[in-house]
Amino acid sequence: MATLQQAIDRVQALVGALDNVREAPDEPPERFGVDIFSVCFAKAGVWGRISDWKRGHHTIVCQLHVAKSRGELPGAIKKSMGFSENIPNAILNDITLNSTVEAVKEVRYTFGEMAWGSCETLGWSFEIDIEQQSGLT
Numbered sequence: 843m844a845t846l847q848q849a850i851d852r853v854q855a856l857v858g859a860l861d862n863v864r865e866a867p868d869e870p871p872e873r874f875g876v877d878i879f880s881v882c883f884a885k886a887g888v889w890g891r892i893s894d895w896k897r898g899h900h901t902i903v904c905q906l907h908v909a910k911s912r913g914e915l916p917g918a919i920k921k922s923m924g925f926s927e928n929i930p931n932a933i934l935n936d937i938t939l940n941s942t943v944e945a946v947k948e949v950r951y952t953f954g955e956m957a958w959g960s961c962e963t964l965g966w967s968f969e970i971d972i973e974q975q976s977g978l979t
Contacts, residue, residue: 844942846884846900849972852939853904854882856932860925863906873959877909878921881958885969891978898974899947904929907956907963918964922953925966933970947971 851868857880858866864876870883887900906925910918930949933939937946950969957963 844974846887846898846902846974849900849939849942849974850882850884850902852936852942853902853933853970854880856936856939857882857904857906857929860928860932862921862924870958873961874907874909879907879958881905881907892975894978895975896978898976900972900974902970902972904933904968904970905956905958906966906968907958907961908965909961910964911962915964922965926951926953929966929968933968939972943972943974945973947973 854866854868857863862878863880864878865874866880870881882902882904885901885903887898889896889898906929908918908922933946933949938944939946948971952967954964956965956967
């Protein structure tokens with residue numbers, strides 16, 4: 843089975859393939875120079891042992907940021923709303939994330955003001971619960 847990082851990379855690939863997403867790198871940089879970008883990282887999880895296997899239940903966070911500046915809030919909201927369903931659709935239509943997980947269990951979200959580095963943004967924070975299983979090494 844694949845690693846947690848490979849599952850994160852797959853989520854970024856799915857989001858990066860969506861229209862209007864300018865950047866979705868595997869490794870989040872210090873700052874972005876584009877108006878719509880995605881970052882993805884592990885939030886929390888648990889490992890358990892089953893015989894000679896380990897089973898992991900993890901939460902991956904995928905944030906879709908839309909840059910905003912003073913006076914541009916309505917435009918940033920309009921740009922952001924299109925991602926409310928196409929990101930969950932992309933993830934849930936690839937339920938094993940290209941065989942990097944046993945299954946995507948659930949996708950939760952919040953919407954609102956965010957920031958990445960010194961860039962004030964607006965957007966979505968999706969929490970993706972996954973299950974992985976692999977042999978003990």
